[in-house]
Amino acid sequence: MSPHHIQLASRRRLLQFLAASPLFAREALAEALRPSDPAEWAPRDLDKLITDPKQALDVFDFEPVMKQNVPPAHFGYMATGVDDEATLRANREGFRKFALRPRRLVDVSNIDMSIEILGARYDSPIVIAPTGSNRAFHPDAEIAVAKAAKAGNHLQILSTVATTSIEDAIAARGAPVWFQLYTTQRWEVAEGLVKRAVAAGAPAIVVTLDVRTPAKWETFVRLRRTDTRECGSCHGLNDYLSRKPNFAGIDLGGVSTTVVTNLTWDLIKRLRDAVKVKLVLKGILGFEDAKLATEAGIDAIVVSNHGGRVEDGVSATIAVLPEIVDAVGGRMPVLVDSGFRRGSDIVMALAIGAQAVCIGRPYLWGLGAFGQPGVERVLAILRAETRNAMAQLGAPSVRDLTPAMVRRV
Numbered sequence: 001m002s003p004h005h006i007q008l009a010s011r012r013r014l015l016q017f018l019a020a021s022p023l024f025a026r027e028a029l030a031e032a033l034r035p036s037d038p039a040e041w042a043p044r045d046l047d048k049l050i051t052d053p054k055q056a057l058d059v060f061d062f063e064p065v066m067k068q069n070v071p072p073a074h075f076g077y078m079a080t081g082v083d084d085e086a087t088l089r090a091n092r093e094g095f096r097k098f099a100l101r102p103r104r105l106v107d108v109s110n111i112d113m114s115i116e117i118l119g120a121r122y123d124s125p126i127v128i129a130p131t132g133s134n135r136a137f138h139p140d141a142e143i144a145v146a147k148a149a150k151a152g153n154h155l156q157i158l159s160t161v162a163t164t165s166i167e168d169a170i171a172a173r174g175a176p177v178w179f180q181l182y183t184t185q186r187w188e189v190a191e192g193l194v195k196r197a198v199a200a201g202a203p204a205i206v207v208t209l210d211v212r213t214p215a216k217w218e219t220f221v222r223l224r225r226t227d228t229r230e231c232g233s234c235h236g237l238n239d240y241l242s243r244k245p246n247f248a249g250i251d252l253g254g255v256s257t258t259v260v261t262n263l264t265w266d267l268i269k270r271l272r273d274a275v276k277v278k279l280v281l282k283g284i285l286g287f288e289d290a291k292l293a294t295e296a297g298i299d300a301i302v303v304s305n306h307g308g309r310v311e312d313g314v315s316a317t318i319a320v321l322p323e324i325v326d327a328v329g330g331r332m333p334v335l336v337d338s339g340f341r342r343g344s345d346i347v348m349a350l351a352i353g354a355q356a357v358c359i360g361r362p363y364l365w366g367l368g369a370f371g372q373p374g375v376e377r378v379l380a381i382l383r384a385e386t387r388n389a390m391a392q393l394g395a396p397s398v399r400d401l402t403p404a405m406v407r408r409v
């Protein structure tokens with residue numbers, strides 16, 4: 001029991017004793033017995049599951065609906081962290097280590113959330129992070145996500161291991177999407193994937209740096225055990241890559257996994273020479289690598305711990321963002337992801353110095369719950385919360401969000 005609960009329990013006992021007195025009015029007693037913590041009044045697990053995306057108050061409302069709709073193995077793949085899932089939790093706890101510092105007396109009648117990044121304009125700084133296997137969550141998969149991204153004019157990054165090809169995703173988005181690259185152990189595979197993505201119209205290749213071992217996804221494995229359906233070779237096992245549409249026509253030469261042990265700065269330099277579009281590195285977690293990226297001619301970085309899915313015991317990304325922004329010194333855009341669930345999380349990162357924030361699981365909750373309308377609503381909630389947070393901070397545009405608006409606590 002927390003000290004708060006002990007205090008609450010003794011308050012209740014005192015009030016129950018007083019209630020025995022006829023002098024103590026019933027109404028006053030009921031009022032006094034009110035729990036002081038609002039979460040006790042409306043615990044989420046007493047709520048009925050939402051049946052319409054419009055009923056959702058926040059992005060979290062979609063997760064239990066997805067859990068109900070999607071086979072346990074697939075839900076587990078989405079939800080899992082690695083090992084103890086300490087990084088997964090740290091990502092959320094990290095936001096409590098900073099506080100926002102609002103400015104008053106600023107006209108916030110018009111809030112402009114738009115951003116320009118690598119030459120393109122978007123209506124908000126909220127970006128769709130690359131996630132694999134979306135068809136496991138809904139039959140409309142990445143197409144539904146692309147259409148929702150189009151509806152809100154969001155930047156979308158398509159995963160190498162998407163269940164939709166880059167050509168179909170760009171067609172559904174109605175605009176270019178960035179392509180996330182798993183280089184694999186074989187240069188020819190990386191080259192083939194890049195050629196295809198660039199030919200399809202991807203203006204940026206986002207190289208993911210952080211999958212160097214097969215992650216021990218315990219939540220995924222445990223939930224898969226409860227599933228009576230066959231999921232022996234889903235999500236990263238066995239013949240996984242050959243079943244993904246972006247690999248069609250590319251000679252895998254025996255490669256069967258996205259795990260890479262040979263990805264070094266030499267390979268990044270080779271890619272830099274070969275890739276004629278923008279090159280972005282995803283998975284940077286320290287100022288040293290951020291600085292090297294600026295020296296290697298990289299166009300942008302994504303500060304990411306992969307949503308706690310690749311290694312346990314690293315920092316929340318919000319905690320490492322200041323040192324990275326500092327090292328980059330404005331020489332290229334810094335994006336960030338992992339654990340962003342609220343508009344206040346998003347403005348915190350922007351105030352520290354990120355140009356955009358990528359969202360992973362929340363849009364998958366929306367997808368698994370309701371398909372495209374679910375993704376649209378998740379994005380609309382995040383936009384509305386971000387708009388409110390900017391107004392409350394006294395920042396009418398993203399350019400008005402400055403480091404002075406955040407302090408460590």
Ligand SMILES: Cc1cc2nc3c(=O)[nH]c(=O)nc-3n(C[C@H](O)[C@H](O)[C@H](O)COP(=O)(O)O)c2cc1C
Nearest residue numbers: 078129130131132159208306307338339359360361
């Ligand atoms: C189900 C799932 C699949 C993912 N697949 C990929 C992927 O294929 N490539 C990649 O670079 N990151 C992948 N990620 C990581 C995301 O791009 C992003 O870094 C992470 O989800 C952000 O954290 P969040 O889920 O807490 O928002 C995946 C994440 C999830 C949840």
Ligand SMILES: CC(C)CC(=O)C(=O)O
Nearest residue numbers: 132161211236258306309
């Ligand atoms: C093939 C996997 C490593 C895809 C991925 O990045 C993930 O599921 O987090």
